[in-house]
Amino acid sequence: MPADATDLLASLEYMLARGRDPVTTFYRKLFAMDPTIAALFAGVDMDVQRRMFLEAFRHIIMNLGERSSVEPMLKRLGARHARYGARPEHYGPVGECLLETLREAAGDRWTVQLGLEWRTAIEHIAELMIGGADEDARVKSGAI
Numbered sequence: 067m068p069a070d071a072t073d074l075l076a077s078l079e080y081m082l083a084r085g086r087d088p089v090t091t092f093y094r095k096l097f098a099m100d101p102t103i104a105a106l107f108a109g110v111d112m113d114v115q116r117r118m119f120l121e122a123f124r125h126i127i128m129n130l131g132e133r134s135s136v137e138p139m140l141k142r143l144g145a146r147h148a149r150y151g152a153r154p155e156h157y158g159p160v161g162e163c164l165l166e167t168l169r170e171a172a173g174d175r176w177t178v179q180l181g182l183e184w185r186t187a188i189e190h191i192a193e194l195m196i197g198g199a200d201e202d203a204r205v206k207s208g209a210i
């Protein structure tokens with residue numbers, strides 16, 4: 067993971083400033099891709115959800131270099147996700163969908179290098195979230 071994520075943050079701010087609402091696109095793509103994932107969001111207020119996702123995602127990207135604060139936050143987020151019904155095998159498709167949305171939102175500014183940086187960051191986020199869910203489950207089962 068890069069010590070700071072200046073390129074990623076700059077590209078995220080650029081996408082948001084382009085005003086194409088990448089978060090709405092992301093959930094639309096995700097729900098079309100996998101109805102079982104869409105079902106986990108039944109009853110969720112998607113206006114609130116989109117805001118929460120964007121706020122959390124921006125915070126994570128801004129603080130990727132701050133491992134001591136962002137890692138525990140991602141582990142807690144992952145533990146909560148297990149309660150929402152998210153399983154480790156969901157993270158691959160969700161990550162690909164996110165990456166595809168980011169690529170489209172970046173338009174001409176997308177480069178191979180930027181794609182690799184985003185992929186690495188998304189994989190790192192998923193790894194920590196899955197790890198957090200796993201630790202939480204082991205604590206609750208009394209294994210730790």
Ligand code: HEM
Nearest residue numbers: 103106107110118119122123146150152153156157160191
């Ligand atoms: C890039 C990784 C992800 C990030 C940054 C993320 C972020 C968030 C955030 C910030 C929330 C709001 C609730 C909270 O803070 O606990 C949320 C809710 C939710 N996420 Fe994720 N998420 C990610 C991956 C996933 C995956 C892989 C799934 C599984 C399909 C998933 C399913 C859900 C569901 C179902 C909710 C709604 C919970 C409810 O209100 O009932 N997310 N996500």
